[in-house]
Amino acid sequence: MGRQAEANSYVPLPVRNGVAPSYLWLxxxxxxxxxxxxxxxxxxxxPASWAARLERGEVVDALGAPLQANSHVRKGMRVWYYRELDEGETPIPFREQILFQDEHLLVVDKPHFLPMIPTGRFLHETLLVRLKAQxxxxxxxPIHRLDRETAGVVIFSHNIETRGRYQSMFQKRVVKKTYEALAGPIEGHAFPFTYTSRxxxxxxxxxxxxxxxxxxxxxxIELIERRGDIVRxxxxxxxxxKHQLRLHLASLGAPIxxxxxxxxxxxxxxxDFSAPLQLLARSISFDDPLTGQSRTFTSERTLAWPE
Known part of the structure; x- marks a missing residue:
């Protein structure tokens, strides 16, 4: 598909129900x-979907002028449009929780199954679109990502001027991220221990x-508690x-x-909404690049021990 609208350039279509317009360079x-x-x-x-969008004036050029079905396709044009799904989305029956908001950041406790951003068969049922609409x-x-299957703390920026300062924290790896997982026992290791791989x-x-x-x-990897054959x-x-924690535990013989x-x-x-991946982004800690203040944000969710 096309690219999402850039926040720091002119966008001829507004955000609609939380969905930002996309564009194509021809x-x-x-x-x-x-x-x-x-x-x-x-x-x-x-084709009928594109015909309807053109008829409604929802496909425009860089200046916001509506394009028609017979409009010329010229090299260098920028075409703006809204992404839509011809088939309905499956509702994700879990809600996000806002943990913190100031003039720079929004910190959210993401539920399992909810994608971060529009992709594939997901559009409105994504964390970004839900939050924009709300x-x-x-x-x-988002200035970092969680897998769709993973729940927990994630940080968004909503201030263009300071976004780069917060993004650089993740690029420089000065952010401390802590996760929790339920899995089988890992044999042959004394805790805590460090696992590395290529x-x-x-x-x-x-x-x-x-x-x-x-x-x-x-x-x-640290062991928190053990109940029978399951370990937190x-x-x-x-x-x-990508998928680092999931692959590491599976390689150790203890898939999540x-x-x-x-x-x-x-x-x-x-x-299967009754069986979420038992992986939780429990907390994120960092020194605020604007104030120097030490900050920690912690998920209020819990993992579900099997009965």
Missing amino acids: TETLAGGMLRFLTERFPDVA LELPHLT MVDGDKFFVMTEEPGEPNSETL YRLHPHTGR LNDAFYPVALPCKGD
């Missing part, structure tokens, strides 16, 4: 008109795997690889409860 001049171009560029979107913060942007993309685009070589991922771990990722990706990616059968 890299060549094509015959056949705008409707033909859009239906060929987005084959998964029904709080009317058009410049809201993580690379797996043969399926949505999973990671490990290979021999120089480690590029590191996690400190505290995890401190010193690097931020209800993990559908590790150690084996299961066939997609849709979400």
Whole structure:
């Protein structure tokens, strides 16, 4: 799909129900008109949907002028539009909780199953769109991410002028992130211990795997409590690889409860809302780059021990 609107440039369409407009840069001049171009560029979107959007004036150029079905497609044009889903979304029956808000940051306790941003089959049922619709913060942007399956603390910026200062904290790895997970016992290790490995993309685009070589991922693992064959771990990722905690625990023989990706990616059968991944981003701590104040934000959610 196209790119999301940039917060610091002119945007000819407003945020609508929490959804920011997207845009395309046209890299060549094509015959056949705008409707033909859009239906060929987005084959998964029904032509009737694009025709209706053009008729409603919801596809515009860089100056906000509505485009027509027969409008010329010229190299260098910027075309703005709203992303829509032709099929309805499955409601995510869990709500986010706002933990903190000031003139710079918004800190949220994300539920399981809720994606961070619009992607694939998710649009309105995403944390970013929900928050924009609820709080009317058009410049809201996450400055780090959580997996859709993971719950817990996540931080957004809604001030363009100070966003870079907070983003740099994550780039410099000066933010302390603590997670908790429920999994089986890890044998052969004295706690706490540090696990390292070399993580690379797996043969399926949505999973990671490990290979021999120089480690590029590191996690400190602590044992909090054990109940029978289930253990609650505290995890401190010193690097931020995709699915790092999930892969590390699975590689240690203790996959996180209800993990559908590790150690084996299961066939997609849709979400089972009764069995969320038992991984929680418990807290985030950092020294505020604007004030120097030490800050810690903690999730109020709990993991669900099996009965």
